[in-house]
Amino acid sequence: MEIGLGVYSGECLPGEGVTPTQVIADSISQIRLAEEVGLDAAWITEHHFLPSGYVGSVLPFAAAVGAATSRITVGISVALAPIHDPVRLAEDAAFVDVLTGGRLQLGVALGYRDIEYEGFGVRRKTRVGRTEELCRILRQAWGPGEVDFEGRHFIRKGFGVYPKPVQPAGPPLLMGGHAPAAIDRAARLADAFIMDGGTDSDAFGEQGHNRGLFGRVEGAVRLYREALERNGKDPEQARFYMTLGGFLHEDGPDAAWAAVSEGYMYTRRVYGDWYGLPPETYADWYPDRMSPEEHRTRRGEILLGAPADVVPVLEKLREIAGPSLHVMFRSKYPGVPHETTCASIRLLGEVRAKLVGEA
Template sequence: MNHLDNKMKFGLFFLNSVAPWKTDAEELRDGLEQIKVADQLGFDTAWIAEHNARKYGVVSSTAVYMAAAAAQTTHIKIGSAVTRLPLHHPLQVAEDMALVDVISDGRLYVGVGKGYDAYEFEAYSEDFDQRHDKYLESLDILTTALQNEKVSYSGNFYNIQDIPVYPRTVQKPSPPIFVMVSQNDSSIINAAKQGHSFVLGGITHEDTMHKISLYRKTALESGLSKEFVDETISRSGKLIFCYVAETDLQAVEEYKRGLLWYMSERDNRPVFGIIDRERNINYDDFLKSENTIIGSPETVTKGLQRYREETGLTNIILWMNIGGQPQNQVLKSMRLFSEQVLPHFNSSVKVNG
């Protein structure tokens, strides 16, 4: 028997993949319905991905889709996971995000990244090799623009002189900024120095604990207060594959089709820490991954309890709709999670195991 004394928060991740059995419109509308239902079911966050020129992710602007989601919800926080800063002018990102913050009445989380797909940069005639330097410059401008009414900046890519930024955000001094973190430690170090929260990708439990410890150490050494660091970490999250059905076998079978299509559509496997590029995806290996929790409500509850005990994380982002899962299955999984899993983590309750 174990007690879960700290309330956990659970979000949902939306990549909006157009599988062969769906149209673009169906997938996008299904995603918005899922966010609306998630708001009613008590999920904490909805995270929207951004891609272009790829059918595995057809939301080309996080801000547009987030605005639509914000307008139909009242409680759930809406986050970008992520807005690829090198592909946008940072002032426009700040203006668009501020607009979403107003539409949502202060429920915006701004997730940023540099992008990892050279083909997507080529489609926009952007230099893929410059993305790191351009990302750092853009993040400085975005941070300044969200916090201040005017921006001045002189850099290698942007020269901005005393430009007003409207609208002003509801959240003060600005909406929280989140940095996507994967294997490299440099991203978590930079996030800690700047006081940004983070979202962890497909890394091991051991690396997860390492990065959280490194973040805390770096942030405190940078002069940030313990209270501020605790707050940024409590907001931060980790992406995992999760799906709930009535039985373990049913969950495994229902999740399989979308997962295998998604993994075959592009060589995404190494990005999420599932399997090496050189091997074909093995579904049984996927199910054994540290980042996979799929099964009945009881199995998922125990898996999440174990995950929290091993990593210390209290904020988990669930990827239920991978590869354009059928809408009735996704909504069923969400409801089962809300009704039979979430109550175990909302207060101190005993979980058999």
Template structure:
């Protein structure tokens, strides 16, 4: 099992500037390498304190210069918000800077706030993503970008620098697949699945194994291990870990609800996002407090020994290997607490997960 960490860049602090939060969290990229993590990831988000990472290529280029070993994961580039030609150029350039350490993530995006600000109708999101994903994947392999689709008209052009012919992008492209309609697309494209823990292990296991079987049907083999993201609290004291989790993972959950308007009713009217209305309705029916408590339980927290057993139980339930991704700084948790938990996780948890 490979183990990564996600930089969230979330400013839920009353006494810290955006610049301070941004700088300190980027420093966790270097900490990750020191602590034994295998990869560092960064999402793409805009216009909100939910996640201040408007250019994850730029952020990871900085991390590349601070590190030598860890893989650099784009988790993900939101394709409808970006010109596919520029995505290919930036990914190949970053891969050269990092000497082949890049893992390319593809995403569709969920926040109406972000779509509205970019002036892109959310009804076009699925069509834009499907069209762009094929352009980007082909461009990464060939170094040539061309399209005559509904959304993207690109005369054939070769990017420079060219991709390194001695490296392959096989198993280095992942796709955020969080909804029932995204899973078949990830399988068809032949890319690894990336998912965030929101429900119990059994529910996620059904989703992951459906993806695995669809991938095998399409490509004649099972895919590389999916990437599974948790929001993690690691502490030597069990009760302190519980307290921190119940406060800060719950606060992160509330930030998700607010940023994506998951408690709203617009999903059923938005083409390509109708399935999200089911989750929104479940949240309303359960009540925000119960929904937050369920989210806390779905993620990973505890002492190092408890965390190892939680990962072990998850793998046993799913019946397949997966790569673990852990975010430690979120929801306004004190920075020193998150760094301590990250280093403890690296010392006590990662060596055990590497044995799986």
């Protein structure tokens, strides 16, 4: 089992009093710390056109992280595939893989925000086709010969992409999704499946809350393994990645929630907007406006506490998903001070050591 740190987005809260330069500098410092305490990966995510400073330039961000570290996997979770030119993405990803000595992993997704498609001149209805063709072009571009592809959305022929990635097959491609077609697409085109453990897409868009984590994971693992088998792949070789919200504090769950509640509820309001909930639904999603019952519900959506509180949950997830499980544990939230985040990362290193038997 692996534990990665995520997700890094470059965001800050209004009135937080930090510059984008400082946010990125702190982020890279935190990722260096993650490497020092033994974590396996650091994950960067992509969105566009947000005044919070959400980073759209994920490959340059990944290059900066790669140059500042020496061992840790540099992961993208996820790039918004339909808005990218496949050859440009292939070149940028290959360069980061070379820069890092073969440490890049690349997640790709369809996206769902209309403004992002419109901003890059892409029609939403083409997102599935563009994503599938992009994945095939990436494989060709990273392979030994020239690119020779003619599809509905892209025609790319007669050239090679250089330098080639360090990893012989190129950076591993990761894909996710919750609909049956998305799970099948991941089985066909990708090297591993990403599950969003932080936001339950089936339920959040209807009610703004998540269902139980273990049941969701059991269902996703079963469906992905079935999809692998349908596509002629060994389901026993399934690689499963999961984003999971949480925060660690040496004084336990109450102290962890107090430290992270403002930042976490900010992310819930953002997702409420993105998922199209009525604004009045999430207007009071602020810790000082929430009832005790709402606080209990929200606390239950993420993993909180000291290492002893978190390890049993991760052990249960490993039982469900198998030893290839990689948890992208989110300890980075806008509004949480740098040193508080660093303290959580140090404790996450202890969690990782306990899970792999090093503590």
